């Protein structure tokens with residue numbers, strides 16, 4: 001079954017008439033994890049990473065509870081939706097990026113299911129953090145939506161996602177360093193989500209919506225107003241992309 005993880009500005013799957021709210025208890029959290037179960041021809045589940053009202057900041061998301069809850073509901077593949085800042089040419093506000101690599105700059109997050117207590121040690125291969133097949137399905141869906149609607153939403157079909165700790169945005173110098181490291185986009189939530197999915201044997205693909213140029217790419221400061229304007233419109237487009245993935 002497909003699981004969708006929604007990021008900033010993406011707090012419900014929609015599909016109101018087919019939707020059931022469930023809560024899944026896990027050993028990683030006191031509170032059960034709220035999940036939407038959408039019972040259409042191809043049932044799927046949806047989880048809002050920041051909570052349904054965006055009260056959980058990136059560094060405090062319980063990534064382990066989220067992935068374990070999805071695993072328990074029978075999810076075998078995840079499409080993660082992320083708002084990011086653009087660093088490389090072609091990744092400006094409004095564009096969609098399907099990254100094929102990541103660099104993890106986060107710290108202090110619970111980033112593994114391995115534990116001595118559980119006598120569970122697993123050194124997963126993580127050479128290619130995103131599932132190629134899911135990425136291809138996303139790219140095909142975007143091409144279809146662009147063709148059908150005569151839209152020309154720019155899509156970048158590869159790239160390196162640099163994952164920062166947040167919740168603050170980066171300094172211009174940090175973005176310059178990340179650019180030298182080879183990062184094309186910057187966001188705060190792909191890790192440890194991606195590696196926990198790998199440990200749980202769940203395929204993981206990611207679609208990123210650029211909502212701003214990263215710090216220092218333009219001479220001006222990054223404002224929340226510009227981010228929110230791009231986000232509303234971009235997430236509408238992503239809803240159509242997801243519907244197409246589910247249909248295909």
Ligand code: HPA
Nearest residue numbers: 083084085186187188214
């Ligand atoms: N940096 C980090 N995360 C982000 C950004 C950014 O500029 N924009 C959206 N998420």
